[in-house]
Amino acid sequence: MAWIRTSISLIGFGFTLAKLFQSLSDAHVLIRGPAGVVWTAEGVGMLLISLGTFALVVAVFDHHRELKQLRAVGLEARFSLTMAVASVLAILGVMALVSLLVYT
DSSP: OHHHHHHHHHHHHHHHHHHHHHHHHHTTOOOBOTTSOBOOHHHHHHHHHHHHHHHHHHHHHHHHHHHHHHHHTTOOOOOOHHHHHHHHHHHHHHHHHHHHHHHO
16 A cells, blocks of 8 residues: 555656646746756656556565465465556546646
8 A cells, every 4th residue: 555655656646747847938037956957847757656556566566476475375366456547547647647648
């Protein structure tokens, strides 16, 4: 569940920062990084959204591996709400990434 919380934060911050940088760019305010490189709205947002989505995918596989180990020692098989939530959120993360690519 901690992975889900962290990933949601990354995806949300990525989408919000992308929109913030986009509005700053529309106002002709450029944000420069430490090396003097101009950061783009799409770059910042897509990086954070990608990181959050990647973390969710890794968390789903890790959770599946742990459940498999627990079932090997006798845990009964049942529906995993954590796996379902993480999977849906990973799909939403991909959709947010696509929306940034298409609508910017």
